[in-house]
Amino acid sequence: MQANALSTKKLNVYYGEKHAVQDVSLDFAEKQVTALIGPSGCGKSTFLRSLNRMNDLIPSCRVTGDIWMKEHNINGSETDVVALRKHIGMVFQRPNPFHKSIYENIAFGPRYHGVKKKADLDNLVEESLRKAAIWDETKDRLHKSAFALSGGQQQRLCIARSVALKPDIILMDEPTSALDPISTSRVEDLISELKQDYSIVIVTHNMHQAARISDKTAFFLSGHVVEYDETDKLFMDPSQKQTSDYISGRFG
Numbered sequence: 238m239q240a241n242a243l244s245t246k247k248l249n250v251y252y253g254e255k256h257a258v259q260d261v262s263l264d265f266a267e268k269q270v271t272a273l274i275g276p277s278g279c280g281k282s283t284f285l286r287s288l289n290r291m292n293d294l295i296p297s298c299r300v301t302g303d304i305w306m307k308e309h310n311i312n313g314s315e316t317d318v319v320a321l322r323k324h325i326g327m328v329f330q331r332p333n334p335f336h337k338s339i340y341e342n343i344a345f346g347p348r349y350h351g352v353k354k355k356a357d358l359d360n361l362v363e364e365s366l367r368k369a370a371i372w373d374e375t376k377d378r379l380h381k382s383a384f385a386l387s388g389g390q391q392q393r394l395c396i397a398r399s400v401a402l403k404p405d406i407i408l409m410d411e412p413t414s415a416l417d418p419i420s421t422s423r424v425e426d427l428i429s430e431l432k433q434d435y436s437i438v439i440v441t442h443n444m445h446q447a448a449r450i451s452d453k454t455a456f457f458l459s460g461h462v463v464e465y466d467e468t469d470k471l472f473m474d475p476s477q478k479q480t481s482d483y484i485s486g487r488f489g
């Protein structure tokens with residue numbers, strides 16, 4: 238049986254009185270892509286952001302329940318969230334490179350975490366850009382601004398920035414929704430390659446995308462998980478009527 242990279246047990250998320258995520262228990266297998274789908278406002282992003290404690294940054298937000306990474310429950314006050322986010326990286330909907338050079342976008346995080354030698358940083362920059370399939374497009378302009386890259390290239394740079402910290406898990410919140418079809422296809426190919434080394438959890442509104450790139454899919458509705466299964470099974474033979482109504486476009 239495949240080991241889990243991360244598991245939630247009865248995870249609940251509240252914004253003040255609003256109960257946005259309700260009793261969600263999910264296991265994310267190592268080196269697999271798991272897609273979170275569901276209509277707007279059903280709690281996918283809120284759930285995703287809980288997994289690396291990004292919701293801590295929202296004052297009204299409260300998260301209860303367990304998030305297990307190996308034998309550690311990371312949803313506790315003793316968790317060092319900066320160190321945690323090194324293990325669980327995040328890529329956002331809109332590419333958000335730093336106002337720095339391509340090289341510095343990658344080197345910044347590892348340097349902060351203690352990699353000081355230039356040769357080590359050079360290697361890490363190249364390795365990360367290669368892993369994110371953007372080395373060939375950037376190798377001759379590493380010291381130019383990241384903002385000179387196209388949107389699709391910036392998103393692959395952001396993935397490289399995440400990879401440079403050698404995470405175990407990469408969370409992606411609609412990473413292609415701001416991209417054109419060709420850039421989307423490149424990022425999808427990249428996700429399929431990255432799963433050889435990383436466990437990936439991706440929120441997507443695009444059901445074709447979920448079907449193309451994920452191994453497992455969770456269907457969220459009104460803060461609950463209605464169904465969680467192998468992607469092929471969930472799309473071809475869902476066990477819940479709400480799932481079949483959603484994937485056939487009857488609502489959402």
Ligand SMILES: Nc1ncnc2c1ncn2[C@@H]1O[C@H](COP(=O)(O)OP(=O)(O)OP(=O)(O)O)[C@@H](O)[C@H]1O
Binds near residue numbers: 252257278280
């Ligand atoms: N910072 C916040 N403060 C208060 N309520 C919030 C906040 N962020 C999200 N919510 C509410 O929590 C619920 C879940 O939102 P969330 O963004 O997680 O849904 P989603 O499924 O990711 O939606 P979408 O697909 O539109 O991004 C919604 O009702 C939303 O209005």
